[in-house]
Amino acid sequence: MAEESDDETYCLCRRAYTDGDFMIQCDICKDWFHGSCVGVEEHQAGDIDTYHCPNCQPEHGPLTLKRRRNWHRHDYSEINDGEKAVQSGTVVFVDNLKSNKKLCDDEVMVYLHGSQLTTQYFEKHGFSRPIMIKKKDGLGVKVPSPEFRVCDVEKYVGPLREVDVIDVNRQDDLLMKMREWTEYYESTGSRKKILNVISLEFSNTELSELVSPPTVVTRDRLDQQTLAGQPP
Ligand SMILES: [Zn+2]
Ligand SMILES: [Zn+2]
16 A cells, blocks of 8 residues: 555656656656656657666667658658658758759849848848848947857856757757757767757847847838938
8 A cells, every 4th residue: 555655756766747847658667757867858759769768678678769761851750751842951951952053153142241231222122032141241230259159148048048949850849948958069079969949038138238130120110210211
């Protein structure tokens, strides 16, 4: 009867589930494990085919990963993918892009000086071709110094700040703490997957003092009201 109290405890640590903990279930013993106790992070879970917990591994061997079946889809373990289109951002897509010289051609790109990027420019020419601005002079954009690093962002927004991250290959969203993101970002030699930060709102932190957007964005309304009648 004493075991009854174990009903709601899990894992090697025999602790309860707390809201927000990432947990993974063992495919052998069916117990649940805290990712942090067994060294599995949430972004790795999508790649695991069968999970074997530390208790079951001596007998059943290590966990198995999903087999890569293709290089042109984000879900690389997708079944019946043979005839599906190449998805943007996949290995095949990037290879095709690199071999397509025309993409960097003047026929496709528009090259402007920063000061030419104005509301009037967009009114006259629209925005139907990619615009390349090689230097930020004249854009009115403010960014931190080149020495500013991801760990400096962490100092400004705090290590526990949650950031929206996407697993690029799987197109899965997940939340990471800023501390975890910095560790991932700096682990250049041992990255197993490509993660991207989707957004990090910092307008309510001191970081906002180091950054401002291009004039064409901030002056959009002002230009329309006061400069509309002036020559470009
Ligand atoms: Zn645990
Ligand atoms: Zn197990």
